[in-house]
Amino acid sequence: MESPKPYIFTDDNTNTMxxxxxxxKRLEKPNKRxxxxxxxxxxxxxxxxxxxxxxxxxxxxxxxxxxxxxxxxNHHSETPGDGMEKSYDEIFKVLKLLKREEYDRVVYKGAKxxxxxxxxxxxxxxxxxxxxxxxxxxxxxxxxxxxxxxxxNIASAxxxxxELRERVFIVWLGGLGMDWHDNMSFNAGQDVEAARIVxxxxxxxxxxxxxxxxxHFSTTGPELRYWLQGKNAFCDYxxxxxEKESQLCNGEKCWSRPISxxxxxxxxxxxxFMLDRLEHSPVMEYxxxxxxxxxxxxxxxxxxxxxxxxxxxxxxKLSRYS
Numbered sequence: 299m300e301s302p303k304p305y306i307f308t309d310d311n312t313n314t315m316x317x318x319x320x321x322x323k324r325l326e327k328p329n330k331r332x333x334x335x336x337x338x339x340x341x342x343x344x345x346x347x348x349x350x351x352x353x354x355x356x357x358x359x360x361x362x363x364x365x366x367x368x369x370x371x372n373h374h375s376e377t378p379g380d381g382m383e384k385s386y387d388e389i390f391k392v393l394k395l396l397k398r399e400e401y402d403r404v405v406y407k408g409a410k411x412x413x414x415x416x417x418x419x420x421x422x423x424x425x426x427x428x429x430x431x432x433x434x435x436x437x438x439x440x441x442x443x444x445x446x447x448x449x450x451n452i453a454s455a456x457x458x459x460x461e462l463r464e465r466v467f468i469v470w471l472g473g474l475g476m477d478w479h480d481n482m483s484f485n486a487g488q489d490v491e492a493a494r495i496v497x498x499x500x501x502x503x504x505x506x507x508x509x510x511x512x513x514h515f516s517t518t519g520p521e522l523r524y525w526l527q528g529k530n531a532f533c534d535y536x537x538x539x540x541e542k543e544s545q546l547c548n549g550e551k552c553w554s555r556p557i558s559x560x561x562x563x564x565x566x567x568x569x570x571f572m573l574d575r576l577e578h579s580p581v582m583e584y585x586x587x588x589x590x591x592x593x594x595x596x597x598x599x600x601x602x603x604x605x606x607x608x609x610x611x612x613x614x615k616l617s618r619y620s
Contacts, residue, residue: 321596322576331358334362334566336349336362338385340388340392342374344543345556346447349563350393360442364424366451368408369448370385378412397620408451412489413491419455428455435466441465444562444566448489449489463500466502469504469566470506475507476507494582511602518552526616533617533619569607575599576597577596577599
């Protein structure tokens with residue numbers, strides 16, 4: 299199956315400008331409560347757990363409709379499919395700790411492999427559910443996808459249902475940054491083809507990069523213990539897990555740990571926690587660099603996050619779980 303084609307630009311400047319204007323309008327931040335789905339590699343490290351807990355404490359703005367387990371491959375998994383299965387199990391564990399088991403019924407397994415360079419969709423129950431859910435939405439009232447993993451599930455849904463691009467709004471955390479010397483982030487680097495499909499799809503996209511932006515959204519052991527230790531079962535779990543992961547990946551006596559995925563949730567909230575700008579959608583290349591094409595439609599590109607303001611909101615909300 300071929301990848302979805304991006305918007306076709308013609309020699310008619312009026313049509314081109316209408317496409318540009320449409321893409322900008324569709325990128326407006328929502329000013330009301332919206333329906334969202336979360337696409338997550340929950341067992342990958344620790345920031346996905348923070349993001350899910352934060353999302354469920356932000357229900358005045360975000361109505362969670364489904365959670366999709368995404369594939370990943372690192373020191374916590376033997377294959378991408380193993381990573382997806384472990385993420386699927388971890389979602390239920392986190393929901394139990396948060397006492398939000400009513401969401402168990404809307405958790406779905408995603409892809410067991412990445413797309414690869416051939417760009418063939420990887421079918422899964424998560425992909426089918428995303429397509430089914432999207433049928434009740436349109437450009438004026440989209441379904442918001444919070445993507446905090448490799449974009450395999452999202453890209454597969456776009457391949458199987460190109461009309462999806464008219465029904466969804468994608469907030470995706472991927473890539474290291476347009477000004478960084480390479481672009482091999484964990485989410486983008488694992489499935490470059492999926493990233494290429496999402497960025498070329500014509501769907502509205504907010505892109506949150508890692509280096510120089512979200513790597514600033516970091517916490518430390520003393521900070522976590524001060525704000526979260528002893529507050530509830532989830533807080534005790536995530537403090538311990540974050541410290542263990544930091545020692546495993548860092549090993550330094552003094553350490554900090556980015557919890558970047560929280561920002562993808564925070565972008566949709568009423569409070570302004572970050573700054574973004576319009577950019578032409580970049581081309582994710584297989585050499586882990588961006589290519590530029592000024593004919594492509596616009597996305598929103600986050601270039602700054604107010605670390606202290608967002609961290610304060612996160613800690614306050616997590617400590618409120620009973």
